[in-house]
Amino acid sequence: MAKNKFYVVWNGRQVGVFSTWDSCKMQIEGFKGAQYKSFPDRQSAEAAFTAGYATCQKTTDNGQQSSFKSYESLPENQRPIGQSIAVDAACSGNPGKMEFQGVFVETNTNLFKSPVYEQGTNNIGEFLAIVYCLAWQKKNKLSYPIYSDSVNAQKWVREGICKTKIVENDKNKALFDVIRWAEKWLQTNSFRVPIYKWKTEVWGEIPADFGRK
Numbered sequence: 001m002a003k004n005k006f007y008v009v010w011n012g013r014q015v016g017v018f019s020t021w022d023s024c025k026m027q028i029e030g031f032k033g034a035q036y037k038s039f040p041d042r043q044s045a046e047a048a049f050t051a052g053y054a055t056c057q058k059t060t061d062n063g064q065q066s067s068f069k070s071y072e073s074l075p076e077n078q079r080p081i082g083q084s085i086a087v088d089a090a091c092s093g094n095p096g097k098m099e100f101q102g103v104f105v106e107t108n109t110n111l112f113k114s115p116v117y118e119q120g121t122n123n124i125g126e127f128l129a130i131v132y133c134l135a136w137q138k139k140n141k142l143s144y145p146i147y148s149d150s151v152n153a154q155k156w157v158r159e160g161i162c163k164t165k166i167v168e169n170d171k172n173k174a175l176f177d178v179i180r181w182a183e184k185w186l187q188t189n190s191f192r193v194p195i196y197k198w199k200t201e202v203w204g205e206i207p208a209d210f211g212r213k
Helices: 021-028 042-051 122-139 151-159 173-188
Strands: 006-011 016-018 035-039 085-093 096-104 109-113 117-120 146-148 195-197
Touching: 006 021, 006 042, 016 021, 016 042, 021 035, 035 042, 042 109, 085 122, 096 122, 109 122, 117 173, 122 146, 122 151, 122 173, 151 195
Parallel strands: 085 146, 146 195
Antiparallel strands: 006 016, 006 035, 085 096, 096 109, 096 117
16 A cells, blocks of 8 residues: 655755645745645655755766656556655676666656666666565565566566576676575565566666666
């Protein structure tokens, strides 16, 4: 069940984190230059308030403002679920430097981002992104559906194992430690939320995309 959203006001009559839209609206309606944004939970709202407005405006690696909402022109029943989390990975080389992140779909808000791991692959990153999102939601008592554009990663999560052909070595040991954590988490936790395939061909790039294509 989705939780109530929280609202951050960086520039308004009063600034801070507000638990209802009405209380947020009182601070920004008619206020010139108001800066505000909604977040899926209090933890991410408070972190965003501390980070500042500019930091929370999602940009791609080349500094351009991201635009992932091409699906807004579609009928509502053909759009992705707004109250959901999209996950994705990026890898420079194969294998190469790999990282993953999670983004709240409705607001394009970054919820988490991994360190950069050596000698990873996109498939490993996509797998870890889903498992991390499951664990992150359980820890924060959330239950949002997850979107991933990787069929392989979803299959690996269902089977509870990362079926990579990459061999562990000294350079990628930290990555394999995370893989072992993810597999153990799946084996020892029953918490699950729906995991859906992101329809890239209809909706455009997944909101968690790193913008490196």
